[in-house]
Amino acid sequence: VSAGRVGEKHEVVFEPFGKRASVAHNTPIMDAARELMIDVSTICGERGTCGKCKVRVDSGVEQLGPLKPAELRHLLKDQIDGGYRLACVCKVRGPLVIWVPDFSRQGKQRLQTEGLEVPVNLNSPVRKYFVRMHRASLEDSRGDDLRLLEALKEQHGLQVQDVTIDFDLMQRLAEVLREAAWEVTAVVWDDRRIIAVEAGDTSERKFGFAMDIGSTKLAGFLMDLATGKVQAVAARMNPQIAFGDEIMSRLTYAMKSPESLKELQAVLFASTGEMIEECCGQANVRPSEIYECLFVGNSAMEHILLGLRARNVGFAPYAPCFTKGLNISTRGLPRLGVNPGANIYISSIIGGQIGGDSVGDLLVARLLDSDDLLFDIDIGTNTELAVGNKDRVVMCSVPSGPAFEGMQIRHGMRAATGAIEKVSIDPSTLEVWYRAIDDVKPIGICGSALIDIPAELLKAGLIETRGRFNTSLLGDRRLKGRLRKGSDGMEFVLAWEEESGIESDVVITEGDIRALAMAKGAMRTGAAIIMKRRGVTEGDLAKVFVAGAFGNYVDPESARTIGMFPEVPIERVVFVGNSAGTGARMMLISKEARRRGEEIAQKVERIELALEPDFPVEYAKAMYFPHMNLDLYPITKEMLLRLGRISAASPPASLPSASKLHGGGVGL
């Protein structure tokens, strides 16, 4: 430190916020950020041990000096190449331009319901027209229908020749027109059906509800169809979980009898109705102001939603009951509470289990609009994977199970107050850091931390690539007994009882890790198979889009380290959050997006994994962290070598036996 510089100040710019600070020489970057109220993540209290405060230095990196030991423990090669540093250990010694990536920011919203917004032409099929009609009189006794249609034509230039009035509306129309003294707003769907008529001028108010039906989570969005803006968001667990965590168990239940299918349908509608009510309450919207509902979900969810034959999507040959999107009246479905004339649109299905949620994904990631080769993964109980570009897109769906959604995990829970959402283990001291949602005492572990944990355990040498705990560390003093043999095999304590909000330690078990390995292994297998079919390798991928309910709270480095998706430089990984939900919102507010969705469903080439002879072998290889073939993960391999977790000479791991592969929760 040159003494002459004491008292000197340097300008630091933080992007993408465009915020500037003039800070004293030697101020840690972290402090500069805090001064500007920028929420750079940390869970170790800026001790340099959690590695969560990664920032990219876009200008002035030479001022920061060589990488510190802490940085060498936490930064991967592609991050180092890209100019990443840890904000807590680097001090400002000259002007800097700093980029704070999404994954180093402390988010506020835990259950990822919003996603990347894609510009879309605002063009809802729901239109409203206020008309002042001629009063019926002895001199002008036209029928109410014609009187309304002709007013729409005269006052709004509507082509009314083929416009029909819904019969349910017709039964009330005469009263409505007269009570409104002939000044009404007509709600017209797709320029061809009058679905509602309201007293007075209500043309400013029109709403829609878009819903992503995940196997585990439901995400609903109340949208203003006039502005395209989200008005309110609601999320909850899929109530069908009571009938089985996995899709297959629900489909089996649904096939028991027509009544059991109806039961699954009914609980879904009941929850949807509650979410609509909740959103309307938040946004001060009347449910009757909702004129369209749009649903996306995997094929099983869409079939159950509509009460369609579950066997079609549950068993070979996996031919769905429908693939084209459906427009249905509220009359044909259980009650939702929206306007009785509302149109219910259920997204087109790509095939097999690949449903409207994937249509949403592809609308957001736009693979079919791209010259570059892109990869898309939507992580969930079923995980959908796509690869390709405008010439050809290949997709598959894998039943990865709900492990990453906290199900089937000893202390798993959804992303709510008290859930551990980030975990870090210092590779040298083996100190454990975590952050719980809302900074309260931890009561469980949610999805984003379930991705961190195997990655951190791996880097710390606590598990080997097969996911087994390193029993040679059982008595290691640094661990203070965190690694131990529990009632159900080996386990690792993340939070001790005294610091937790429950009456026990918060642990991760070897069984949990196996469940996570199987889940991520299924995903990675799908990736391998579609990439092979499409004839691309990791190096060809311009972008990897990662979608899913936990979305932006996931550490992309952790996800890559455990091998959830093919290894590409971290900058090419784009978290798009709940893109199924985003796609649903796009389709709700735009006829063009809906049409594009139908095209996507027709164009995408689908692989049925059950038919792939490569599947068992690929699956066995993919169950490793990150993969049996470490050469597919050169960045991770380099880190593990650097940390001494593997030796350059170590032989490739051997495949587990096939029987072991098929004993787990991933039934194909």
Place this chain on the structure above:
Amino acid sequence: VSAGRVGEKHEVVFEPFGKRASVAHNTPIMDAARELMIDVSTICGERGTCGKCKVRVDSGVEQLGPLKPAELRHLLKDQIDGGYRLACVCKVRGPLVIWVPDFSRQGKQRLQTEGLEVPVNLNSPVRKYFVRMHRASLEDSRGDDLRLLEALKEQHGLQVQDVTIDFDLMQRLAEVLREAAWEVTAVVWDDRRIIAVEAGDTSERKFGFAMDIGSTKLAGFLMDLATGKVQAVAARMNPQIAFGDEIMSRLTYAMKSPESLKELQAVLFASTGEMIEECCGQANVRPSEIYECLFVGNSAMEHILLGLRARNVGFAPYAPCFTKGLNISTRGLPRLGVNPGANIYISSIIGGQIGGDSVGDLLVARLLDSDDLLFDIDIGTNTELAVGNKDRVVMCSVPSGPAFEGMQIRHGMRAATGAIEKVSIDPSTLEVWYRAIDDVKPIGICGSALIDIPAELLKAGLIETRGRFNTSLLGDRRLKGRLRKGSDGMEFVLAWEEESGIESDVVITEGDIRALAMAKGAMRTGAAIIMKRRGVTEGDLAKVFVAGAFGNYVDPESARTIGMFPEVPIERVVFVGNSAGTGARMMLISKEARRRGEEIAQKVERIELALEPDFPVEYAKAMYFPHMNLDLYPITKEMLLRLGRISAASPPASLPSASKLHGGGVGL
């Protein structure tokens, strides 16, 4: 009689049958017809006193010699001019060509359900396509929807881009396809909706049901949509009669509460369902093979059928709830028992009380296709009248009441076994002749006879033109006490108790005659007003179409004599039977007819009689038989003069007082 001709034979040709007989000199024409099994009407036993055996002699009339006294008593001037003679009094004395008019034939079918058939392009919107689909397999796991649509495209060239599958069907489609081993028949409505899918090849079988909802009578037709042929016919009384004979009383009931409207709707649907079942039983058709139902009725009937606000059509300003035809799914209506995917089409409405039945009338009478000026009257509880040609048609509806349907008449009954259907009174002997349906003992009087009776009483001098019995004949020996004072005013015995099938005489009362006068007066008033508005007189009319449930059983001469419609030469009067029902059948089997029906509803100019200042005066004049102004009925006047019923010098009758006019059953 020249003796030389005895033993000579002459050829007699009977048209329109094209039958020929070679008969002995001096054979009565009636006997020649009987020999050929031609059913020329008679009710007096060929005594020359009933006048029902009128035939037109198209060739050889000069052989018959001058008119006999019997003929002078029964033939009107236009008939004499046209070559009409009585078949029972004329004898063959040379070759003859005889035309037997419809009105002189003994019909078999009493309740007029069929009508004049108009050539129509057979083009039902219901189409059936048998397809052999590719079985779903792991290699071809297209959705069931796409698989079906693509099969329709490949095997039938259907443009399937915008074809949708009804959601109700979608819920069963998967099962149906698989149970049928992928060989199915798709039922497509209007090339845009798949409404049903059936196992195997059922493409030959498609049926529809057309229904005319009269205020008093229902007529239903089961149609083969593949051939356009009637398969079965059912008729019954409108069960709503229990809620009031008149439309107004039913509308008033319907307005009491939503439940009372539903009640009226329910009884109508129940009867319709029974008629469908009855027709299906007759024709060996399954109700599920009915894919479309089409309803016509006056506006009130159509509104009640659909459960629409009755006040709209019951009260000023008489703006109906709808005027464009409606396509409705079975789901929106009470049960009919037909295929659940069936389309229900309710005909367009012209306006006020003028509904789809009039659309049917005009499709049959084709006023809007005609260069000539035409007149159309559809007699019923409400009577609709139209006049005009392709340039302009003016219409009105009058609430004429159900008197001519036998309601409100002491011994009135519907046209069933035992109903007196024809009546004749010899103007000189005052002998009474009648024929009862099925030639059994009479138990009442049906509509066609209710038209004969005032005409015959008038010609016989038993009533004067105001409809009052001629009390000077009370003691006339010829009458043998038939004219008498009854408990309820004057009455005339048509059949004595000993010859009847009931325990009393069958009589017509002065009250009955007043009811008939009011009914026919209302009709004639409508005619006067539309003709005035259209600017035409009797002489301009190329044809007078007379429609109604009793149809072809009415004696056109009697109808004209009592002044039901404007007087034109009898040859210009065309009985078209139930043309509303015929129109319904046309629209059921032809998309073009349906489109034409919609155009008719838009084009016709409607007069609301309640708004016509001329109505009371015209009505008062029209209550006379045939009219207060006999100059409007020169043919009838000539006959009455010839028979001595009026004198050339008699002054025009004076108008009854207005209060008397409005005391009756015709409420406007």
